[in-house]
Amino acid sequence: MSAVEPLSTESDWTFELLQDYEREISRIAENFGLDTYPNQIEIINSEQMMDAYASSAMPINYHHWSFGKHFLSVQNSYRRGHMGLAYEIVFNSNPCIAYLMEENTLTMQALVIAHASYGHNSFFKNNYMFRTWTDAESIIDYMLFARKFVADCEQRHGVDEVERVLDACHALMMHGVDRYKRPYPLSMQEEKQRQLEREELLQQQVNDLWRTIPTGEGEPGKTLEQRFPEEPQENILYFLEKNAPLLEPWQREIIRIVRKISQYLYPQRQTKVMNEGWACFWHFHILHELYREGLVNDGFMLEFLQYHTAVVYQPPYNSPHYSGINPYTLGYSMMQDLKRICESPTDEDRQWFPDIAGTPWQETLDFAMRDFKDESFILQFLSPSLIRDLKLFSVLDDEDRDHLLVNAIHDEWGYQSIRESLSANYDLGNLEPYIQVYNVNVRGDRALTLRHDMHNGRPLEKENAEEVVRHLHQLWGFDVVLESVTDDQVRSRIAHSELSQSGDKT
């Protein structure tokens, strides 16, 4: 065997070395069959990293005070040593932009190149959530459009006016996504062209809705029963954009911008475990391959393994470091576990995973990466063996009981139930309150009624909900009522007209 020289023996990185590593990592990734967007790797300093934090890694964003607040709080914790900054941050676009911190050692840079530029990148390109909901080609263009549009509005209507609309939109951002409908691809030229047409058209439609000239003499009894919208709508921002009676065209456009961004970030919230698991799995295998080929030395590997184990460490529930399940651990362990099930299945695995036990691992992992999101991925692939490794147990917190009840542990009776509970914990439909636009009193005071479907009887946090209702009122212009409902029974109700006006200022 010919002696292969390691790429480097020192720990400081240079651009030449980064290029060498990137070339080798790229070659290995290709051998493993990873399909990626082109990469754009940017070296940034800590301040720029904090910038990236503040704007959800978007390279361009409009201006808003909340980003400033976010930046200040990150900066503050960072300066006092309360938190470290991430080694990298990656943004889902084409080319895929990965930001690497300048402080990283050479080993760390190699790790994050493998992790972000090949792991995350291939996930962005191939996972169905991203393929369905995001258009990596044109997001940067769209953000450029959004930033310019918001800046123009600020010029024309004043910062305060724009801020009021943005504040209200941000409060409803999580409720600005379509969960089942695919959005149009968006691009800057199209947006610009269509924006003007849309302004006029929208205004017309809205006016139509509120037309007061009587049309046709229907039976009054029948029309009263009809609700508007006919079916409840989950995308509250979309509903407001299209139907709020008093909004100016530019305000509708801002709602649209926030809604589009929210939709763009939506898949990331749904695939945290899978995405991180996939990226960790691949940096682990790629760097091991580098080592096998003799391109990196023992020192490099020891350093790498230390970082790696720190990242995928899961503190137990009773540790002071515990803060929920570490998505890196869960994702990485599940990916590794899948590989194990493919390569050396046990009888138990054959019984639980008859379809994949013993199949080629690369194909199976590729399939798992493409066609699932966290919720379904866990429901499908969390194995009894991993439940035992992580010693998972399930605790029922029911307000009707005095005690918390351990209702499943890592045993024969518990596997299925733990799997289902954990999967449910990653279902955004459970995590976020499910709120829909229910009715508009078209013939009366134009009050907007929203319904909160109380999943498992969980109530809304009242103070926050009231604030959001205020924001809703800001956009809607008439009274807003929020009802929490179980079994078609209204359990609690927040009406804007009944709120004190004290908190209205901020």
Next chain:
Amino acid sequence: MTFLIDRRSNPKQKSAVNRQRFLRRYRDRIKESVAENLRGRTITEDGKGEKISIPARDTSEPTFRHGQGGKINHVVPGNEEFTRGDKIPRPRGGGGGSGPGQASNEGEGLDEFVFQINQQEFLDALFDDMELPNLTKRQLSGLEEFKRVKGGYSSDGAPSNLSVVRSMRSATMRRIALGAGKRTELRELEAELQALAETPETAGQRRELEERIEELRERLARIPFIDEVDIRYHRHVKEPVPHSKAVMFCLMDVSGSMDQRTKDLAKRFYILLYLFLSRNYDKTEVVFIRHHTSAKEVDEDEFFHSRETGGTVVSSALELMKTIIEARYSPTEWNVYGAQASDGDNWPDDASRSTDLINQLLPLCQYYAYVEITDAGDKPLWLTYSPLQEQWPDSFAMQHITGPGDIYPVFHELFRKQTA
């Protein structure tokens, strides 16, 4: 294909705008916090940035989230002792601790939101909507700094300052002026010569004309192209650089009746005034005068910390202030500000002398502020000074301070922006 880009040299502070937006939104809160932070600064301390804390609740961004209650199934790692059916007492006190019932996403902290603002932002917040009265006299003072500016042209100077354009222009002017009469005559003669017929009768006349023309041409040619008198030089003049400076006199009663608390209150008032003046003037000097029955100029440390006892004669301090102004701070050069803090005691016989002195001082001062730190009603000095408010409405002000909470409002009141 991969691009490797070094972004580190990109312009800094990409989020400066967002930061400004944030500060703008919470301006009132920040002002409160800044006023709060004033304790604990020394008077001439180079103003550093400040740590600002505002209640996190005010800066929260509301969203719909779940509250306590309902049924939740938590999946938790690291089981060591539990088996199915175990009951765990519900952890008390909301989301704290590491129990399985920990608050998942409703971690609403009641903490303060803490961040740093820089010196400029600090002062902006502090002196928002305040101004110095009587700024008209902002004198040009300095004999220290001059800058050379172009000041037109002169007829003498160093060769290096020669202005070619100007010199050539005056040479042309001179040539036109000197030759004008001759050229007119020349044109007339030439026309006459043309008009004469070429006959032997006119030969004599023609020769005469030709000679005359020849002579005129020679004389025109003798006008020099450029002459000594045409030369122009660039001129530079020294111009004084406008330099405004202020001196602030801190007068304080240190007699036995002034306790440490009263001094602290006075100190905070002085700090505010100092910061405010430094913002408005390039250079601000501070003179500390303390007095009991006699006055003395001291340094800052002694001013605030030394203990003295004895009676109180305010005029001694005013006298000293006047002497110092005359000796060192000519009012034509300096903007003089006086700030006097006292508990209001004064020797009864001193009242008329004090009134005389302050009446002499006020024309020298831009502004003189008197703060009386007392819990009781009007004290002798207050009564002495009261009439001044009407006599000198532009340059004299007095206010009561009873506790730390009053200082900033009182200061704010003294320097409130005059509404037009």
